[in-house]
Amino acid sequence: MFLTTENLTKDFGDVQAVLDVNLEIDRGEFVSIMGPSGSGKTTLLTLLGALDTPSSGEVFIEGEPLSGIKDVDLFRSKKVGFVFQFHNLISYLNALENVEIPMHGPMSGTERRARAIELLELVGLGERVYHNPSQLSGGERQRVAVARALVNDPALVLADEPTGELDSKTSIEIIQLMKKINKEKGTTFIVVTHDPEVAKKAEKIIFLKNGTIARQEAVKSESVEDVLALRNSAFGQQLIEKKATDPYMENLGVFKGGTLTKEGEAVLSVLEKAEAIERD
Amino acid sequence: MGMKERIFGMTLKSIVRKKMRSGLTVLGIAIGIMLVTALLMVSTGLEAQFKRVVEEGGGDFVVMDKTAPDLMLSRVDSTAQQAIERMGGISWVSGMIFTTAQIGDRPYVMMFGVETTERNLQQFKIIQGRTLNQDDRGKIIMGRTIAVQEGYQVGSTLEIKGSSFSVVGIYETGASFEDGGVIMSLSEVQTLFDMRNLVSLLQVKAEDTTNTEAIRAEVESTFPKFIALKSTDVASKQEDLQLITSISALISLIAIVVGSIIVMNTMIMSVMERTREIGILRAVGWKSRKVLSMVLKESLAMSIIGGVIGIVIAAGLVNALAKAAQLPVDLPVTADLVVSAFIIAVILGFLGGFYPALRASRMSPMEALSHE
Numbered sequence: 111m112f113l114t115t116e117n118l119t120k121d122f123g124d125v126q127a128v129l130d131v132n133l134e135i136d137r138g139e140f141v142s143i144m145g146p147s148g149s150g151k152t153t154l155l156t157l158l159g160a161l162d163t164p165s166s167g168e169v170f171i172e173g174e175p176l177s178g179i180k181d182v183d184l185f186r187s188k189k190v191g192f193v194f195q196f197h198n199l200i201s202y203l204n205a206l207e208n209v210e211i212p213m214h215g216p217m218s219g220t221e222r223r224a225r226a227i228e229l230l231e232l233v234g235l236g237e238r239v240y241h242n243p244s245q246l247s248g249g250e251r252q253r254v255a256v257a258r259a260l261v262n263d264p265a266l267v268l269a270d271e272p273t274g275e276l277d278s279k280t281s282i283e284i285i286q287l288m289k290k291i292n293k294e295k296g297t298t299f300i301v302v303t304h305d306p307e308v309a310k311k312a313e314k315i316i317f318l319k320n321g322t323i324a325r326q327e328a329v330k331s332e333s334v335e336d337v338l339a340l341r342n343s344a345f346g347q348q349l350i351e352k353k354a355t356d357p358y359m360e361n362l363g364v365f366k367g368g369t370l371t372k373e374g375e376a377v378l379s380v381l382e383k384a385e386a387i388e389r390d
Numbered sequence: 391m392g393m394k395e396r397i398f399g400m401t402l403k404s405i406v407r408k409k410m411r412s413g414l415t416v417l418g419i420a421i422g423i424m425l426v427t428a429l430l431m432v433s434t435g436l437e438a439q440f441k442r443v444v445e446e447g448g449g450d451f452v453v454m455d456k457t458a459p460d461l462m463l464s465r466v467d468s469t470a471q472q473a474i475e476r477m478g479g480i481s482w483v484s485g486m487i488f489t490t491a492q493i494g495d496r497p498y499v500m501m502f503g504v505e506t507t508e509r510n511l512q513q514f515k516i517i518q519g520r521t522l523n524q525d526d527r528g529k530i531i532m533g534r535t536i537a538v539q540e541g542y543q544v545g546s547t548l549e550i551k552g553s554s555f556s557v558v559g560i561y562e563t564g565a566s567f568e569d570g571g572v573i574m575s576l577s578e579v580q581t582l583f584d585m586r587n588l589v590s591l592l593q594v595k596a597e598d599t600t601n602t603e604a605i606r607a608e609v610e611s612t613f614p615k616f617i618a619l620k621s622t623d624v625a626s627k628q629e630d631l632q633l634i635t636s637i638s639a640l641i642s643l644i645a646i647v648v649g650s651i652i653v654m655n656t657m658i659m660s661v662m663e664r665t666r667e668i669g670i671l672r673a674v675g676w677k678s679r680k681v682l683s684m685v686l687k688e689s690l691a692m693s694i695i696g697g698v699i700g701i702v703i704a705a706g707l708v709n710a711l712a713k714a715a716q717l718p719v720d721l722p723v724t725a726d727l728v729v730s731a732f733i734i735a736v737i738l739g740f741l742g743g744f745y746p747a748l749r750a751s752r753m754s755p756m757e758a759l760s761h762e
């Protein structure tokens with residue numbers, strides 16, 4: 111396991127923001143976290159990213175407990191990238207400089223610049239390198255934030271409502287960008303979101319309620335979803351019942367003279383397979 | 391190197407972003423440092439002048455009245471001169487008078503009364519005419535500056551305290567207060583100013599310079615009314631100068647305190663506005679001491695910019711004013727002075743920036759991030 115938590119708990123006085131959370135996340139997984147406002151999503155993220163310390167319990171990253179790390183600042187800069195909902199960027203620095211900010215270690219100015227430009231190109235902003243945040247759209251600003259999160263090649267990216275301020279089309283673009291990076295680089299992503307369309311792009315959705323995990327759900331592939339929808343349609347039902355009630359079924363070529371054609375039987379077998387997948 | 395470049399750029403961008411606020415802060419610092427520099431110029435200029443006064447007679451040390459707050463008010467009588475002459479190891483002792491008189495429409499022209507011997511006059515390089523002789527009566531030599539400004543030449547006659555004098559030579563030393571004055575024989579000054587048997591100070595030359603200190607101590611113990619000073623010490627014994635020095639130290643202190651408060655105010659505002667930014671920097675892995683140095687660099691940058699502006703303005707303004715007022719003083723901008731003013735600017739930036747920087751660095755990343 112890449113990341114696990116053991117009875118992770120955080121309280122603020124009387125408020126139990128996170129309570130006995132046990133998580134298991136594989137390396138390279140793309141996980142989304144949903145839940146009502148105040149359910150502890152942000153708090154959980156800050157504990158996973160060592161921005162805050164738990165009241166009890168433990169976070170293990172690559173088997174190592176976070177409580178045992180001496181230099182958490184260094185840990186964060188090496189292992190974790192953060193993307194927040196808004197005001198992610200330093201307003202008076204341009205895109206390039208914002209991306210350079212987390213870099214450390216013995217790198218020359220030219221190397222830093224080259225690395226930052228490479229990442230801005232990766233997020234599709236190769237043409238906007240010298241723009242200030244005020245000269246960028248909301249979606250572009252979030253792309254810069256994604257580039258900055260990736261600059262030290264972290265194993266884990268934590269995003270807290272990264273699309274919260276964006277329209278639905280731009281939201282999907284940003285989440286697709288994250289998925290692309292997840293596939294290409296194997297970076298683990300944990301994305302908090304209120305948007306079900308965004309959450310569905312993950313492989314797994316964790317639902318939080320009152321600080322605890324209410325349920326976890328694997329996201330079905332979109333293609334399987336579409337086939338299942340087809341099965342539930344009037345078209346699918348007629349194939350399953352092997353009885354054409356709609357005269358157009360003959361025109362589609364799946365029935366001939368009231369019985370299934372070869373094509374009809376082929377489609378039916380696909381529908382049955384999708385059903386079997388869903389039962390798993 | 392890359393890191394420094396980047397952070398330096400960040401510092402400037404952050405300052406430039408709030409033009410009005412940063413501009414006012416820099417202006418406040420510039421005014422303070424200008425004041426400090428101007429006062430330093432006056433006190434170091436006057437100090438150099440006092441040193442010069444003592445050195446111009448050519449002795450190893452001078453003897454003057456202990457209680458006089460100023461050279462011009464010092465009185466030493468001729469019995470003391472004779473007593474010192476009789477002490478062992480003395481090569482010569484000669485008296486000098488420093489005073490002022492009206493010449494033409496100038497009310498306060500420096501008058502130097504000196505014994506007309508070669509050793510006492512050699513410092514005054516004659517550029518026209520001749521120097522004074524032992525048996526000159528009714529003759530003076532005159533500094534180049536006043537001669538040029540007032541249109542006197544060798545052969546001109548003028549009136550001092552009702553007596554007529556003729557100019558026999560023009561000299562130049564390079565020190566404004568000398569080149570703006572006139573030299574007359576000691577005995578004529580004594581008559582003219584009613585100072586029979588009195589001088590402002592005595593120049594004492596030892597036979598062997600290694601004995602200077604012992605002789606100096608002996609003079610002081612023999613004449614408790616007098617003080618014997620080497621040229622390097624004379625400035626510190628001048629009450630006028632000491633007053634100017636302590637006033638300028640006080641004003642410098644006030645400038646540092648006020649400047650630090652201005653810087654602190656600006657930086658506290660800046661840090662508060664940028665709480666969220668600081669949270670982001672911490673989230674991406676900046677250490678708290680890097681945040682500290684970021685804030686400190688900004689306050690230092692502002693105080694250094696203000697300091698440089700203040701020094702430059704003071705250097706230009708003070709000499710322009712001295713020239714316009716025709717003051718016979720040299721107020722040079724020495725390297726020491728620039729370094730002192732600069733150090734004061736840096737101290738001010740550091741004092742003003744430290745608390746805000748500490749506050750910024752102590753913010754927990756969580757707290758800073760939830761700020762909005």
Ligand SMILES: Nc1ncnc2c1ncn2[C@@H]1O[C@H](COP(=O)(O)OP(=O)(O)OP(=O)(O)O)[C@@H](O)[C@H]1O
Pocket residue numbers: 122125126127145146147148149150151152153154
């Ligand atoms: N610093 C804090 N001090 C006190 N209570 C806090 C603090 N941070 C969070 N809480 C409380 O902890 C609970 C969980 O907060 P959290 O911000 O994690 O919720 P969330 O799921 O991210 O909500 P949202 O969707 O609105 O962002 C809330 O009841 C909140 O009021």
Ligand SMILES: [Mg+2]
Pocket residue numbers: 151152153270
């Ligand atoms: Mg939240």
